[in-house]
Amino acid sequence: MRIGVALYAQDDTFISTVAQNLEWLAQEAENRTGQKISLFISDGRSSQTSQMDQVDRFLARQCDVLCVNLVDRTAAAVIIDKAEAEGVPLIFFNRQPVAEDIQRWDQIYYVGASAPESGTLQGQLVLDAWRQDPAALDRNGDGVLQYAMLEGEPGHQDALLRTEYSIKTLTDGGVEVEKLANDTANWNRAQAAARTGQWLEGFGAQIEVIFCNNDDMALGAIDALRDTRWEQADWPLIVGVDATAPALEAVASGQLYGTVLNDSRGQAQAMIDLALALWAGEDPAQAVELEEGHYVWLPYHMVTRDNLEELQEAQ
Numbered sequence: 001m002r003i004g005v006a007l008y009a010q011d012d013t014f015i016s017t018v019a020q021n022l023e024w025l026a027q028e029a030e031n032r033t034g035q036k037i038s039l040f041i042s043d044g045r046s047s048q049t050s051q052m053d054q055v056d057r058f059l060a061r062q063c064d065v066l067c068v069n070l071v072d073r074t075a076a077a078v079i080i081d082k083a084e085a086e087g088v089p090l091i092f093f094n095r096q097p098v099a100e101d102i103q104r105w106d107q108i109y110y111v112g113a114s115a116p117e118s119g120t121l122q123g124q125l126v127l128d129a130w131r132q133d134p135a136a137l138d139r140n141g142d143g144v145l146q147y148a149m150l151e152g153e154p155g156h157q158d159a160l161l162r163t164e165y166s167i168k169t170l171t172d173g174g175v176e177v178e179k180l181a182n183d184t185a186n187w188n189r190a191q192a193a194a195r196t197g198q199w200l201e202g203f204g205a206q207i208e209v210i211f212c213n214n215d216d217m218a219l220g221a222i223d224a225l226r227d228t229r230w231e232q233a234d235w236p237l238i239v240g241v242d243a244t245a246p247a248l249e250a251v252a253s254g255q256l257y258g259t260v261l262n263d264s265r266g267q268a269q270a271m272i273d274l275a276l277a278l279w280a281g282e283d284p285a286q287a288v289e290l291e292e293g294h295y296v297w298l299p300y301h302m303v304t305r306d307n308l309e310e311l312q313e314a315q
Contacts, residue, residue, distance in 0.1 A: 001065075001279050002038045004058030006051050008071045008095065010043040012187055013216050014242045014262060015069060015094065021268035022067075029272055048072040055079055059086050065275040067091045073157070076101040080108060089278040091271050096157060102294050109284070111270045111296045115161035118241050118260050121302050122162065123169025125239050125258040126209055130175055137208050137237060145175055147209040148199050148236075149182035150192050150217040159184070162213045162241060180207055185217045192220025193227075200228060207236045215240035215247035215259055222255050243303050243311070251308055258304040261311065266298045 005022060007015050019041055026037045040058060044051035048071040058066055059082060066088055068079060076097035083090045089107040096115075102108050130137050130145065137145060147167075152159030163182075170177055181199045185191040192212065199207060212218035218240030225235050232255065240247055243261035250256035270288050274296070277287035288296050303311055 001035055001275075002040065002061060002063040003065050003067060003275050004055070004061070004063035005039060005041045005067045006044060006054050006058070006069060007042065008044050008051070008069045009046045010041075013244045013246065014214065014264060017244060017264040018069075018094065018268055021265045022271065025265075025268050025272045029276060033276070035276075044069075044071045046071055048075050051075075052078065055082060059083070059088060063088060064279045065089050065091065067093060067271050067275070069093055070095040070097065073097050077104065080104050083107075089275075091274055093267055093271060106293070107278070109274055109290075109294050109296065111267050111274070111298070113262055113267075113298045113300055115158040116165045118158070118262065118300050119162040119165025120169050121260045121300050122211065122239050122241055122258075123166040123173075125260070125302055125304065126166075126211075126237065127170055127173045127175060129237060129257065130170075131173075139205065139208055143176060145170065145177045145208055146180050146206055147177060147211060148180050148196075148203070148207050150195060150210065150212040150221060151182060151184045152187045152213040152217075154184050159213050163211070166211050166239075185220065187214050187216055189216045189220040189223065192217035193223040194220075196221040196224035197227065200224060205234065210236050210238045212238065212240045215242040215244045215256075218256055218259070219246055219250060222250060225255075241300075243301075248303070248308060248312070251303060251305055254305065258302060261301040261303050263298045263300075270296045270298065 010016055026039050030037045042054035051071050066083055073095055084105050091109045093111040096110055151163055180203050183195045185195050210221045218238050221238050237257045239257055240259040243259045247259050273287040274284050277284045
């Protein structure tokens with residue numbers, strides 16, 4: 001059995017973790033079933049043109065299933081047409097094509113987690129902290145939460161929805177907020193550090209919370225704060241999304257207040273289970289929990305120092 005895995009960018013910490021889990025779980029499935037499973041993993045390096053070439057090579061190698069983490073979600077239709085012409089089932093993951101593309105063929109699936117849920121839980125982390133000790137967050141005592149927002153790629157649905165729902169959760173919870181700054185950092189740690197450094201020069205201690213659409217950017221914000229002379233106790237509260245290993249270390253140290261677990265292992269397991277069922281000609285609904293015949297949704301979970309040890313034991 002041959003599975004082609006096309007990644008948008010392997011230097012993304014979360015995506016790299018998904019790929020590692022795919023390799024481990026494929027080996028585990030091979031040992032369990034006795035079926036030889038070959039994974040071919042490619043790195044699109046954020047180029048849709050490169051990813052298209054990689055998909056073509058997977059099809060030329062006669063891969064039985066393709067797993068695609070799109071560089072550009074608007075390119076899904078072209079990849080679908082290529083796969084359908086060869087009769088090769090497609091599993092998109094982490095970057096969700098529009099619903100119309102998913103409906104183009106009955107052999108198309110999506111594995112991921114709900115972006116609004118991740119934003120809601122990120123907002124809940126901050127809302128819980130506010131309710132627990134408002135004075136600790138509201139440092140200037142004006143009753144308003146001043147924040148900055150580090151966003152992922154422009155136009156990416158996860159970035160848009162995490163940004164929207166994190167703040168909506170606060171305002172729905174009765175917290176008055178003021179946005180001091182926002183900018184895209186493309187999920188990238190170095191870019192996030194540069195943006196945060198500029199904000200710290202411009203706003204200083206006025207920033208009470210830094211929302212980050214993912215953990216790599218949260219770690220970038222932490223890098224910028226480390227470059228200041230501020231005591232850690234004077235840092236703004238920082239929250240991320242993904243619960244990557246470096247982020248969990250930052251939670252343990254108290255530098256990152258909290259993150260939202262994006263289940264990389266669960267997503268990889270769902271893809272392996274789906275791929276095995278599709279290759280064997282079995283009903284995929286018997287292998288995974290499908291919604292609307294095409295979607296596998298993995299739940300998010302909030303992570304703080306309070307439940308960090310419990311989470312690590314579970315993993």
